[in-house]
Amino acid sequence: MSRREPREREFTEFFGSHALGLRRTAYLVVRDWHLAEDLTQQAMAKLYAAWGRTRPDTRLAYARRIVVNECLSHLRRHRPESAVEAVPDLPSPSAGDHPLDLGAVLALLPARQRAIVALRFLDDLSVEEVGRLLGVADGTVKSQTSRALDTLRRHLPDLAEELR
Template sequence: MTRRDRREPEFTEFFGAHAAGLRRTAYLVVRDWHLAEDLTQQAMAKLYAAWGRTRPATRLAYARRIVVNECLSHLRRRRPETAFETVPDLAAPTAGDSPLDLGRALELLPPRQRAIVALRFLEDLPVDEVARVLGVASGTVKSQTSRALDTLRRHLPDLAEELS
């Protein structure tokens, strides 16, 4: 059996087991399901190309790093928003709207902080692993986590007690 013959089923199994989680992480960073799907696919293509150079024990961490890097790169390349002379009126909240809107609060975070929150709390990774995935120091992960949680506490006061 050639290396290519082994790579196909290994990669297919890996993709089936981890694509959904990687897509969730991408979504938390870019805040768009379709874009998260596209960026996850791009990351998987890069992983497939590097498959033979990766170790089975570190493939998931490598895949996370590729996904987060793809998301952050996309957000850096994104066109700036168009300015308008007047701000459109916002819809008034209805009785069924909840003041607890985690999605809107996450949009207040810079992309790197969203990535850290996604990896720390969605993927449940320890600080050192998040630092390895993002290629930053552990102290940076700790300080950015603290800043992100402070922002979320300010904008989601109902969660303040749960996040403490």
């Protein structure tokens, strides 16, 4: 058996166990499932190249970091189109009959805040873990989380009321 076979088996098992969660995190950052899939695949290719230099106990954190960095780099290189308040050719909904649209409100957050929200609340990472993963201070994670939650509460008052 060659040295490559156990490596490929380990990587295949890791990918099978974690790819969907990593893709979900990528989606929350980039807001596009197909792009999230592509960026997750790119991140996994980078992880595979570095596989021999990673430790089993830190691989998931390293994979998350690669995925988030891929997403943020992509968004820096390809600025999203600016959103408008309402599509001009559709009637505006009345104030009382709009459903809660968390996805639309998440799109209002800057990419780094979306990444922090995804890592903190979707992946259930601590402030310290998110700070290490993104290479920022714990205080930055806390302030960006606070700003993101303020934005969510402001744009989703119905959701804020339900959470009380």
